[in-house]
Amino acid sequence: MRKLMIALCACVALGTSAQAQTVKDFLALVTKKWTTPFEPFHLIGNIYDVGTDGIAVYVIKTTQGLILMDTALPQSTGMIKDNIAKLGFKVTDIKYILNTHAHFDHTDDFAEMKRDSGAQLIAGERDKPLIEGGYYPGDEKNADLAFPPVKVDRTVIEGDKVTLGDTTLIAHATPGHSPGCTSWEMTVKDGNAERTVLFFCSGSVALNRLVGHPTHPGIVEDYRSTFAKAKAMKMDVLLGPHPEVYGMQAKRAQMKDAAPKPFVDPGELGTYIATLEKDFDVQLAKQTAALQKQN
Numbered sequence: 001m002r003k004l005m006i007a008l009c010a011c012v013a014l015g016t017s018a019q020a021q022t023v024k025d026f027l028a029l030v031t032k033k034w035t036t037p038f039e040p041f042h043l044i045g046n047i048y049d050v051g052t053d054g055i056a057v058y059v060i061k062t063t064q065g066l067i068l069m070d071t072a073l074p075q076s077t078g079m080i081k082d083n084i085a086k087l088g089f090k091v092t093d094i095k096y097i098l099n100t101h102a103h104f105d106h107t108d109d110f111a112e113m114k115r116d117s118g119a120q121l122i123a124g125e126r127d128k129p130l131i132e133g134g135y136y137p138g139d140e141k142n143a144d145l146a147f148p149p150v151k152v153d154r155t156v157i158e159g160d161k162v163t164l165g166d167t168t169l170i171a172h173a174t175p176g177h178s179p180g181c182t183s184w185e186m187t188v189k190d191g192n193a194e195r196t197v198l199f200f201c202s203g204s205v206a207l208n209r210l211v212g213h214p215t216h217p218g219i220v221e222d223y224r225s226t227f228a229k230a231k232a233m234k235m236d237v238l239l240g241p242h243p244e245v246y247g248m249q250a251k252r253a254q255m256k257d258a259a260p261k262p263f264v265d266p267g268e269l270g271t272y273i274a275t276l277e278k279d280f281d282v283q284l285a286k287q288t289a290a291l292q293k294q295n
């Protein structure tokens with residue numbers, strides 16, 4: 001998978017029809033995993049996993065209703081709703097829908113979920129035009145990466161808080177992967193302990209162009225600032241927009257074996273960011289070399 005992403009990004013830097021074909025190839029490869037069902041479960045504190053095998057979707061239960069974090073592909077909307085119901089929750093109890101970043105694999109069901117729940121949609125300020133336009137940044141006309149446009153009810157910037165009942169989430173602007181990429185911090189009660197949790201937005205290069213005609217202006221500086229910010233954070237639990245970010249399946253299996261607290265790992269965020277940063281440098285060098293070859 002990692003190899004594929006690296007290969008993909010090198011091609012994307014070349015642009016035009018090669019890019020369109022690469023996007024199609026990429027989607028053909030990932031869609032199966034992204035739409036494979038996964039049994040919902042209680043993750044930690046008041047956080048529940050209701051996503052698929054390849055895309056993370058969370059429900060946060062508060063004293064005043066539910067918060068939904070992200071959605072998945074349209075093929076999975078029914079499955080996400082079923083997962084919510086299996087845990088004894090109701091879609092109509094969702095009061096807020098929070099977004100990590102405005103990419104189709106996390107925003108595709110927003111319009112339907114918003115309609116069904118009447119919830120308010122909250123997203124990073126710089127991602128608002130993308131969500132309301134239903135397109136991928138820097139690739140506005142690419143139908144393969146489009147999603148149903150939906151109104152953003154509230155935008156957040158660094159340090160903004162979203163509170164529902166007994167639960168408050170703090171927004172951290174972590175741009176790069178998307179311009180308004182937002183990581184969400186909260187504290188959960190875990191038995192007698194309190195744990196800080198970060199829903200990290202993402203820091204992978206994925207389909208982004210870093211050089212030439214970048215996906216968005218200032219993208220390289222954005223990634224760098226995000227890596228620096230995340231490295232300074234102290235979090236007990238790392239969560240992310242795709243389960244592989246934090247090895248969800250393996251930890252879930254450990255939970256079944258009654259292992260103590262597999263999701264609590266204060267060193268994991270730092271290690272993960274270091275990996276991302278290394279990969280970013282490789283991708284940047286490859287894209288730069290590809291561009292020089294082209295010119």
Ligand SMILES: [Zn+2]
Binds near residue numbers: 101206
């Ligand atoms: Zn993404």
